[in-house]
Amino acid sequence: MLTIENLCFKRDRQVIFHQFNLQLMDHQVTCFLGSSGIGKTTLLKLIAGLLEPMEGQLPRSSESLGYVFQEHRLKPNLTVFDNIAWVMKPAIHKERINQLLKIAGLTHAKNYYPHELSGGMKQRASILRALVNKPDLILMDEPFQALDSQLKKEMLQFIQTLWSECKPTILLVTHDLEEAVFLGHRIIVLGNTPAQIIGDFTRDSYHTFTHDIHLKIEKLLEKEMEDFRGNTELASSDCL
Numbered sequence: 566m567l568t569i570e571n572l573c574f575k576r577d578r579q580v581i582f583h584q585f586n587l588q589l590m591d592h593q594v595t596c597f598l599g600s601s602g603i604g605k606t607t608l609l610k611l612i613a614g615l616l617e618p619m620e621g622q623l624p625r626s627s628e629s630l631g632y633v634f635q636e637h638r639l640k641p642n643l644t645v646f647d648n649i650a651w652v653m654k655p656a657i658h659k660e661r662i663n664q665l666l667k668i669a670g671l672t673h674a675k676n677y678y679p680h681e682l683s684g685g686m687k688q689r690a691s692i693l694r695a696l697v698n699k700p701d702l703i704l705m706d707e708p709f710q711a712l713d714s715q716l717k718k719e720m721l722q723f724i725q726t727l728w729s730e731c732k733p734t735i736l737l738v739t740h741d742l743e744e745a746v747f748l749g750h751r752i753i754v755l756g757n758t759p760a761q762i763i764g765d766f767t768r769d770s771y772h773t774f775t776h777d778i779h780l781k782i783e784k785l786l787e788k789e790m791e792d793f794r795g796n797t798e799l800a801s802s803d804c805l
């Protein structure tokens with residue numbers, strides 16, 4: 566179980582989390598949805614230990630943690646293979662890189678440099694880099710946003726295959742409900758300021774999210790966007 570207790574965090578004067586609590590099951594994919602700027606990336610960075618909370622308890626920053634950032638962050642002077650090998654722990658056999666490249670359809674590009682890759686290939690390579698050490702916890706921040714719909718489908722399938730391989734705990738931030746429904750065992754919707762959980766949905770006994778749940782989440786997101794627009798308009802009229 567991954568437990569966040571009484572988390573408080575602010576940026577400049579903006580309070581992003583105030584006494585925020587969350588419990589997440591191990592070996593599940595949990596997806597976070599919510600309007601832009603609500604604090605989804607901040608939450609991942611706090612969990613990863615990249616940001617320090619003002620108060621509260623976060624899960625211990627696990628040694629075996631993989632982080633897929635919004636942008637690919639590949640080293641430009643290393644090939645795809647070497648980018649992955651560069652972060653690999655000595656205990657892991659290099660054959661794992663070849664296996665992962667095969668699953669991701671990147672075998673032919675293993676000796677390419679990042680500038681020779683398409684956006685989707687770069688993103689796949691950076692996902693492999695985050696997975697190579699078989700981390701127990703994988704944090705993914707909108708990893709598919711740069712991909713076209715076909716590639717996104719393939720990547721979703723790819724992540725599902727990788728999840729079935731060793732069942733890591735995955736926390737995925739996304740704006741795409743279909744993506745969350747496809748991959749998530751649980752979907753958490755964040756709203757309000759400071760951020761709160763305004764929706765929390767788990768798959769039903771048939772292991773799917775029902776149509777009803779889809780509609781509920783869509784409604785929550787729409788309402789959240791309306792409130793967000795309202796607040797932005799108020800804020801800009803305050804400036805006049």
Ligand SMILES: Nc1ncnc2c1ncn2[C@@H]1O[C@H](COP(=O)(O)OP(=O)(O)OP(=O)(O)O)[C@@H](O)[C@H]1O
Pocket residue numbers: 576577579581599600601602603604605606607608
């Ligand atoms: N480096 C920073 N310095 C100051 N404020 C920041 C910084 N990064 C983010 N923020 C602010 O923190 C708040 C939460 O940002 P965060 O990136 O976590 O939101 P998000 O929900 O991930 O948004 P998006 O969906 O657009 O990626 C926002 O109001 C943002 O302006």
